[in-house]
Amino acid sequence: MMEPDKDRERGTMSWLKSLFGKAEPNKVHVRPGGEAFTVPNGETVLESALKLGLAYPHDCTVGTCGACRTRLITGKVEAITPFGYTLSKEELAAGYILACQALPKSDLELEVDIAASTTRQxxxxxxxxxxxxxxxxxxxxxxxxxxxxxxxxxxxxxxxxxxxxxxxxxxxxxxxxxxxxxxxxxxxxxxxxxxxxxxxxxxxxxxxxxxxxxxxGQFWLRPGKGPILCIAGGSGLAPIVSLLQDAARKRVRRDCVLLFGARGERDLYGDAEISEIRSAWTAGFDYWPVLSEEQTETRRQGLVTDHIPAAIERLGPGASAYLCGPPPMIDAAIAMLVAHGMPMEQIFYDKFTDSSTASKQVAA
Ligand SMILES: Cc1cc2nc3c(=O)[nH]c(=O)nc-3n(C[C@H](O)[C@H](O)[C@H](O)COP(=O)(O)OP(=O)(O)OC[C@H]3O[C@@H](n4cnc5c(N)ncnc54)[C@H](O)[C@@H]3O)c2cc1C
Ligand code: FES
Known part of the structure; x- marks a missing residue:
């Protein structure tokens, strides 16, 4: 039988907990690296991870860039600013959160690629x-x-x-x-x-x-054998060229389709770099420029996202996607990729958010 004093003490504790929430820090366990840390009340997952010196992916720390995107496997979090301002519907449906905006409300199990960067800032x-x-x-x-x-x-x-x-x-x-x-x-x-x-x-x-x-940034080519679908818009071609040049030099042997969205002929560039990549590439390499506002005999027409199904078909199963450019293009591309069966874990992107993104959040 429980002693009356202890019984009273436990009753008081559980009453206090119900009033103020869980007082002790929540435990976080990270896959696949196995990192474990605790998050005190009122701190975000990212703040606690960085205090411990973990190389948790992040940049803006205010919920606008998406760099701290993390999959919540188990547990509950409260968002300081809604994750949906930055993450797409598909990412939210797949359980993604932003670590810089996430206050744990229970112990958590998370999936995020910690410490993959080997470079010194x-x-x-x-x-x-x-x-x-x-x-x-x-x-x-x-x-x-x-x-x-x-x-x-x-x-x-x-x-x-x-x-x-x-x-x-x-x-x-x-x-x-x-x-x-x-x-x-x-x-x-x-x-x-x-x-x-x-x-x-x-x-x-x-x-x-x-x-x-x-x-x-975390936008580098993940190791693997599957084909690669790259999708770029405007100056978003920059990191794609960097990533493909590097892969070509390292003799990465994976089929690749590069989709590049532009309004018209005058917006296309990078031909020399792309030709050089293609000639050094050791597997299949297709370059598909797509024009949205100009019709020509030789170019694909429409939005770059319209050509994703054909690219997925061309590449076959097991492809991963690397996207870079303006946020609306990325969100539309993610939706199309997911609708055609690509798992979110195989989709990597850099959104070129701008100074207006934060003010849109504040206004919303
Ligand atoms: C991770 C990351 C990587 C980036 N890499 C590149 C890159 O390689 N090349 C590149 O050109 N840009 C890139 N950007 C965008 C870049 O950082 C700036 O946001 C952009 O150059 C605008 O800066 P600005 O000072 O001229 O405009 P700002 O003074 O910041 O903006 C002025 C106004 O223009 C609007 N605005 C700003 N940018 C855009 C836009 N892209 N589309 C529509 N409206 C806009 C804003 O709403 C604002 O009202 C990247 C952004 C991020 C987050
Ligand atoms: S660090 Fe930019 S959204 Fe979290």
Whole structure:
């Protein structure tokens, strides 16, 4: 029989718990790496993981970039800002959450790729040394850094200018040099009215002082044998070229279809880089540019997403997808891929979110 004092004590504890919630920290277990940590009340999964020094994927920490996307296998979380502002319907249905916005409400089992990056992050002064037009509104921009940078193909760098607080993110547009490099090139699209790209396209940015911080991102080619479907829109071609150049150099033997969405002929670029990748590729390689606003005899027509079913059929079972470009294109592509049977775990992306994403969230 339970002693009356103990009985009373337990009753009081359970009453307090029902009032204030679980007082002790929740336990988190991560697959597939087996990392385990606790999250005190009021802290997000990401905050606790970073305090422990885990290389948990993240960038913005405010729920806009999607870098901390994690699959919740068991347990309950509360979202500080709704995950649906950044994650697609398909991702939510597959159980994905954003670790930087997730307050655990129970013990959790999570699935996330921790510590896969082998590169060291640095902050280095840099000088803009070259710009080259690629289309009417995209240019290749090269910075020379003081400290050598190492990155993985597909990652990006945060660029600060003139000592300001804000940054803009730009993906590396070529495969990394072994042992690090001082010159890094990105493909940058002009956003009319944009603080940084206006200055870049009217020439003022040539005179700016720069600080580059990175590399960041988890958008690298996962090991495997299955075919690869790459989908790019606009300047989103940059990390795809980087990833494919790197894979070609490493003699990766996987069939590949590259779908590139553009409005018209004048928006297509990167032919030289793509031809070089194709000639070095050791398996099947198809390049399918798709024009949404111009009809020509030779090009595919419509939205890039319209051509996903044909690409999946061309590649056969077991394909994984790598997507990069504007958020609406990525969300539509994810929906199409999932509708055609591709599991979410096989879909990797970098959304080129912009400074308006956070303000849309605040306004919603
Ligand atoms: C991980 C990541 C990687 C990126 N990589 C690249 C890259 O390789 N190449 C590249 O060109 N961009 C890339 N971007 C986008 C880039 O960081 C900037 O957001 C973009 O260059 C606009 O900067 P800005 O200062 O000119 O415009 P801002 O001053 O930030 O924006 C001005 C106005 O324009 C609107 N706006 C900004 N960007 C867009 C847009 N893309 N489409 C529609 N409206 C917009 C905003 O709503 C805002 O009202 C990336 C973004 C992320 C998150
Ligand atoms: S780090 Fe969580 S959404 Fe950017």
């Amino acid at each position: 640095i902050v280095t002064p840099a000088q803009l040394i070259d710009t080259k037009p690629l289309t009417h509104d995209i240019m290749a921009v090269t910075w020379k850094t003081v400290e050598a940078l190492t990155y993985q193909a597909g990652q990006y760098i945060n660029v600060r200018w003139n000592g300001g607080d804000t940054h803009r993110s730009y993906s590396f547009a070529s495969a990394p040099d072994v042992g690090g490099q001082h010159n890094v090139t990105c493909f940058i699209r002009h956003v009319p009215g944009g603080a940084f790209t206006d200055a870049l396209f009217d020439g003022r940015a040539q005179e700016f002082s720069y600080e580059l911080d990175g590399p960041h």
